[in-house]
Amino acid sequence: MFDSVLVANRGEIARRIIRTVRRMGLRAIVVHSEADAELPFVAEADEAVLLGPASPAQSYLDVSKVIDAARAAGAQAVHPGYGFLAENAAFARAVVDAGLVWIGPDPDAIERMGDKINARNLMEEAGVPVAAGTREPVTDLAGAVRAAEKIGYPVMVKAAGGGGGIGMGVAHDEDSLAKAFEQASRAAARFGGAEGAGPAILLERYIERARHVEVQILGLADGTVIALGERDCSVQRRHQKVVEESPSPGITPELRARMLAAAVRAGETVGYRGAGTVECLVDADAQDFVFLEMNTRLQVEHPVTELVTGLDLVEHQIRIAAGEVYAVETRPSGHAIEFRVYAEDPKRFFPGPGKIDVWEEPSGEGVRVDSGYVAGNTVTPFYDPLMAKLCVHGATREEALGLARTAVAAFRVEGPKNNLPFCAELLDNPEFMTGDYDTGLVSKMRQAR
Known part of the structure; x- marks a missing residue:
């Protein structure tokens, strides 16, 4: 060590x-x-x-x-x-x-999974389900039109590199494809690529009523890859996560078992070491899933897995990197939910940096706050506006929701704009309360206002 x-x-x-x-x-x-x-x-x-x-x-x-x-x-x-x-x-x-x-994982694993097209091709060859899509980068609009006609609308259009949902767009016809392709191309330019090459774009069949569910894996020093359960990340704005929970309330035990097995297979395929996440899209109606991408790092939402498993994922990252050989056994317990507290307008979700005049965090049994700021600090416009992660853990989802309502109400932030009012609004939303929601939830909430 x-x-x-x-x-x-x-x-x-x-x-x-x-x-x-x-x-x-x-x-x-x-x-x-x-x-x-x-x-x-x-x-x-x-x-x-x-x-x-x-x-x-x-x-x-x-x-x-x-x-x-x-x-x-x-x-x-x-x-x-x-x-x-x-x-x-x-x-x-x-x-x-x-x-x-x-x-972290071996640099080769990072490289192999960093390109979304290469990653999906690898997973398909390994027997992990993938959506119908392009096996080679699409570099111009004419190629995108041909690919979309072959795949069938609607299609998801995204840069082959990068992550976090930045630059993604959905196209339902050729007109909207042009707009989505331009948006993804701008993102691809920011992520970088071969000098002189056109934008590397991936098109995939878009699942209309989808849940975004990911599996936390741990690649141990002896080569074993294990799955530590799943997280539901379907509450998103602009294809970027806002709230995550574990276990997912929208999948059956049979589907969960298949997803965890596929995630382990994905990790084994690239000889994964350390903490990583296999992200999937779940067809809520068909109760089936496809591989989305693999994040070769610790996730923002890792606390929900820590709360239900009792493991410290950072400790395991460190021990694995040091070459320690040991077994990991865990029995998931209870239900955890994480709310990302951003310095942003709670209605339109635009960043709202500023000096923090009041910062009072909730506390108590079942409440965890991972924060980056205290009163007197300033949230600057130079970085992501995430200020804190408010996490709760209860014996059941209902208990966790109750803890969340109390904690959100007790969290006081004054100065910069913040999305705590949105978190409170979400906790009163019937679809979220029942767990029967998908990635379109936030858009529907805003359209209804």
């Missing part, structure tokens, strides 16, 4: 990783931008290294600066958190080449 970990991230996930690192008796080192100098994660680390200006490109995304910071601070391992460089195979290789331990 190494004795120090550099956390190559910021905000709530940096604080969350620091907690486990220090509990394990290791030294926690962080990097930060000038804009984040006053945030709690910087003060809570054993050592903090300034990277540069607020711009991510000049701080958190600068590979050489992060590696230099790790060397200067004497770090022996690097944990990337999520976002920024977490799924950057070149960064993972740079960490290893610098003689440091990479707390």
Whole structure:
């Protein structure tokens, strides 16, 4: 086991990783931008290294600066958190080449699963169900039209690289395909690709009434891959998650067993090590599923899995990276729900940064808050507006919903705009309360207003 970990991230996930690192008796080192100098994660680390200006490109995304910071601070391992460089195979290789331990999967696995087209082709060959779609990148609109006609409308259009639902669009006909293709092409340009090449776009059959359900896997040091249950992430705005829960209220035990088995097969196919997530789309009516993508990192919503399993996923990431060989046994218990608390308008979901005048977190049995801010801090416009994750855990879904209502009402944030009013609204929504909802829920809620 190494004795120090550099956390190559910021905000709530940096604080969350620091907690486990220090509990394990290791030294926690962080990097930060000038804009984040006053945030709690910087003060809570054993050592903090300034990277540069607020711009991510000049701080958190600068590979050489992060590696230099790790060397200067004497770090022996690097944990990337999520976002920024977490799924950057070149960064993972740079960490290893610098003689440091990479707390994550093998760079080759990151690379193989980072391209959505390559990933779906690999999964199809391994016997994991995939939706009808393109096996090669689509680089122009004419090719997209031909592909959509072959697949059959409606189709989902998305960049082959990147993640988080950014740039995705649904096309129901040729006119809407042109708009969706342009949107995905802009996203593809941001994610990067071969110089001089056109945008790499993926088209897949769109499931009208779908649930977004993902499986948490853990690839152990001895080569074993296990599944730790599923999370339902169907409450989304702009194809980006807002609320997650485990277990999913919308799948049968038989479907759950098939999904977990497929996720293990996916992990085994790429020789996966560490914590990863296999994301799927579930046809709520047919009770069937298809592979969506694999996230080769810790997920934002990992706390719901931790709450129902009693495991510390960051600890397991660290132990696996250190080469420890051991077995993991868990019996999931109860129901957990996570609400992402964003600095954003609760109606249109536009970012609303600003100084935090009041910050009062709820507490009590069954309530967990992973936050990145305290009163007096400022949510800047330079990064994702996620301020905190409010999580609850009860013996049943009904009990968890009750805890959530109390906790959301008790969470006070004044200063920046925030989406806590939306969370309260969601908890009064009949579809969400019964668990009979899909990825269109938020859109329907806004259309009904």
